[in-house]
Amino acid sequence: MLELEARAEPSRLMSWLSPLLAVVLMLGGGLLVFSALGKDPIEGFRVFFLNPLKDVYSLSELLLKATPLMLCAIGLAIGFRANVWNIGAEGQFMLGAVAATGVALYFDGSESGLLLPAMVIAGALGGAAWAAIPALLRTRFNANEILVSLMLVYVAQLFVSWLVFGPWKDPDGFNFPQSKMFGDAALLPALLDGTRLHYGFMLAIAVLVAGHAFMSRSFAGFRMRVAGEAPEAARYAGFSTARMIWTGLLLGGAAAGLAGMAEVAGPMGQLTDKVGSGYGFAAIIVAFVGRLNAFGIFLASLLMALLYIGGEQAQQYLNLPSSISMVFQGMLLFFLLGADVLINYRLRLRRRAVGGN
Amino acid sequence: MDASLFTSMLFATVVAGTPLIIVALGLLVSEKAGVLNLGAEGMMAMGAVAAFAVTHHSGSPWLGVLAGMGAGMMMALIFGVLTLSLMANQVASGLALAIFGVGLAAFVGKPYEAVALQAVPPIRIPFIADLPLIGPALYNQQALVYFSWALFWGLLWFLYCSRAGLVLRAVGEAPTSAHAIGYPVIRIRYLAVLFGGAMAGIGGAFLSVFYTPMWAEGMVAGRGWIALALVVFATWRPLRVMIGAYLFGGVMITQLFIQGSGLQIDFPSQLLSSLPYWATIVVLVVISRNANTIRLNSPASLGKPYRPDA
Numbered sequence: 001m002l003e004l005e006a007r008a009e010p011s012r013l014m015s016w017l018s019p020l021l022a023v024v025l026m027l028g029g030g031l032l033v034f035s036a037l038g039k040d041p042i043e044g045f046r047v048f049f050l051n052p053l054k055d056v057y058s059l060s061e062l063l064l065k066a067t068p069l070m071l072c073a074i075g076l077a078i079g080f081r082a083n084v085w086n087i088g089a090e091g092q093f094m095l096g097a098v099a100a101t102g103v104a105l106y107f108d109g110s111e112s113g114l115l116l117p118a119m120v121i122a123g124a125l126g127g128a129a130w131a132a133i134p135a136l137l138r139t140r141f142n143a144n145e146i147l148v149s150l151m152l153v154y155v156a157q158l159f160v161s162w163l164v165f166g167p168w169k170d171p172d173g174f175n176f177p178q179s180k181m182f183g184d185a186a187l188l189p190a191l192l193d194g195t196r197l198h199y200g201f202m203l204a205i206a207v208l209v210a211g212h213a214f215m216s217r218s219f220a221g222f223r224m225r226v227a228g229e230a231p232e233a234a235r236y237a238g239f240s241t242a243r244m245i246w247t248g249l250l251l252g253g254a255a256a257g258l259a260g261m262a263e264v265a266g267p268m269g270q271l272t273d274k275v276g277s278g279y280g281f282a283a284i285i286v287a288f289v290g291r292l293n294a295f296g297i298f299l300a301s302l303l304m305a306l307l308y309i310g311g312e313q314a315q316q317y318l319n320l321p322s323s324i325s326m327v328f329q330g331m332l333l334f335f336l337l338g339a340d341v342l343i344n345y346r347l348r349l350r351r352r353a354v355g356g357n
Numbered sequence: 358m359d360a361s362l363f364t365s366m367l368f369a370t371v372v373a374g375t376p377l378i379i380v381a382l383g384l385l386v387s388e389k390a391g392v393l394n395l396g397a398e399g400m401m402a403m404g405a406v407a408a409f410a411v412t413h414h415s416g417s418p419w420l421g422v423l424a425g426m427g428a429g430m431m432m433a434l435i436f437g438v439l440t441l442s443l444m445a446n447q448v449a450s451g452l453a454l455a456i457f458g459v460g461l462a463a464f465v466g467k468p469y470e471a472v473a474l475q476a477v478p479p480i481r482i483p484f485i486a487d488l489p490l491i492g493p494a495l496y497n498q499q500a501l502v503y504f505s506w507a508l509f510w511g512l513l514w515f516l517y518c519s520r521a522g523l524v525l526r527a528v529g530e531a532p533t534s535a536h537a538i539g540y541p542v543i544r545i546r547y548l549a550v551l552f553g554g555a556m557a558g559i560g561g562a563f564l565s566v567f568y569t570p571m572w573a574e575g576m577v578a579g580r581g582w583i584a585l586a587l588v589v590f591a592t593w594r595p596l597r598v599m600i601g602a603y604l605f606g607g608v609m610i611t612q613l614f615i616q617g618s619g620l621q622i623d624f625p626s627q628l629l630s631s632l633p634y635w636a637t638i639v640v641l642v643v644i645s646r647n648a649n650t651i652r653l654n655s656p657a658s659l660g661k662p663y664r665p666d667a
Contacts (some may be wrong), residue, residue, distance in 0.1 A: 140643040143638070143642045147585060148641060150579070151586075151635075159628070159631070166627075282455070285453070323463035325462055326460020330456050341444060
């Protein structure tokens with residue numbers, strides 16, 4: 001029978017192969033899911049995984065969806081590396097969107113070229129401010145940041161719906177829960193004509209590069225890696241835990257806030273109560289599947305975006321609820337966590353001992 | 358406050374606290390065995406949708422509760438295989454379970470979104486239900502409310518008076534020692550995790566079949582996470598879980614009563630609805646302020662994977 005045998009040291013090869021193994025297992029699981037739902041698995045596979053890749057427009061939609069995922073995930077990865085578990089990116093995303101919307105509405109009608117940069121800054125600050133609450137409560141009162149950051153997601157959602165049902169409701173919006181549409185100066189320009197892909201994507205790439213530089217080239221990033229991989233060594237070296245918690249949460253919040261800004265100033269063009277569409281939670285999966293590494297996150301966010309769009313396609317062509325994408329995303333993370341066992345252990349065939357020892 | 362308002366608020370508080378008690382006590386058992394399962398929200402969502410679907414098709418809320426329990430256990434089993442057999446990180450696996458469970462529940466529940474169930478009549482306990490003020494609030498309740506009380510007493514006995522409970526706590530405090538004297542650590546942890554899943558499933562079933570007899574995506578609304586916070590708040594003690602759960606039930610109900618009272622309070626309902634979440638944060642801060650309280654009370658091996666050296 002098969003048994004696990006501890007490796008002398010973690011396998012670097014497996015740490016890269018395991019995400020691929022997880023993807024393969026997820027695709028296999030997908031075929032099973034489609035057949036279990038009484039759909040032709042080949043047809044399901046085509047609609048779900050290949051349709052979103054068929055032409056330039058589809059690919060641009062893929063990059064559009066991947067944008068907020070990349071942004072949220074790179075921010076989370078910085079914290080996760082130091083075992084700072086910010087899982088409230090969804091709320092920080094919404095607060096970033098709110099702050100950016102606030103600027104856009106306050107300067108409504110302005111043609112200034114400074115409006116967008118101001119919104120970018122407001123978005124990052126809004127997200128960081130929301131993440132500062134768990135950081136403060138964790139460092140000052142030792143309150144678990146997982147639970148606090150998560151509770152603040154619900155608070156943020158209710159806050160957004162108060163804004164769009166109340167003070168920020170568009171007076172000409174037929175009572176829909178949404179803000180006024182932003183003026184042109186408050187919208188991110190299109191990157192490719194004829195598509196919805198906007199400059200937020202370039203922003204995301206820039207943040208990915210900056211995140212990579214921070215994690216692998218800066219001393220602060222090094223401290224955080226040490227704290228995550230060898231907490232005792234970090235303590236011995238005198239690295240301040242509080243500072244790492246603040247860094248992890250503030251950077252994570254700022255990146256999620258940027259993603260929220262790019263969402264309202266990009267494809268949405270206004271604030272609605274549906275602004276948080278689960279990107280903040282999906283980004284947790286992206287961060288893990290991308291191995292908390294900038295390039296990995298880039299690939300993982302494309303894959304997760306594919307799953308989102310695949311879900312929409314499945315709704316349209318296969319008559320399945322679009323939440324099927326969440327099922328696939330969850331499966332992907334499960335398979336990854338399971339496959340990760342092979343990093344520290346190897347499978348060995350054990351023959352039943354005769355006579356025993 | 359007049360008497361009937363007091364009675365109805367007490368009644369509603371008990372109802373709102375019940376799912377929290379059931380779920381948090383289940384989580385308490387798995388945490389006592391050293392396993393931190395952050396996936397409560399996902400297990401509750403699956404329990405809720407499974408219970409709703411089975412109740413809808415079979416007409417029996419009790420079959421529904423069983424189905425909810427089964428669904429919660431299935432989810433917990435996935436978590437168990439990952440963390441106990443494959444030694445995956447418990448935090449990451451719990452988050453995965455939460456995301457996956459909520460997503461799968463939304464997917465499975467889609468056809469049931471426009472369906473309503475018949476309300477299940479409460480069970481009246483003769484004589485004591487006639488007590489003034491508290492009688493109608495406490496003893497004319499849903500069966501699962503009585504179940505939550507039985508669960509509490511049962512757990513008290515199990516954890517502190519039975520040998521099996523002692524073993525469970527030993528596994529959570531010192532898995533290596535428990536293993537050395539011959540207890541099957543991994544098997545005990547599996548059972549504890551499955552128990553947690555079963556209770557989370559029943560908690561979810563209570564929401565969709567008894568509390569609001571309907572299914573809607575996101576109806577668990579963070580109760581799984583609040584239950585996790587309750588266990589910390591309770592410093593892993595069942596009695597404090599009860600107190601905490603009713604406090605939370607009280608907060609949830611107070612904001613509903615204020616919203617429904619027609620009192621002319623100039624305060625937006627959405628912000629009022631965020632009260633329970635703020636309350637969770639405040640409670641966590643108050644209890645965690647003293648790091649020693651948490652360190653001394655939490656099971657020593659909580660969240661740490663264990664692999665017996667074969």
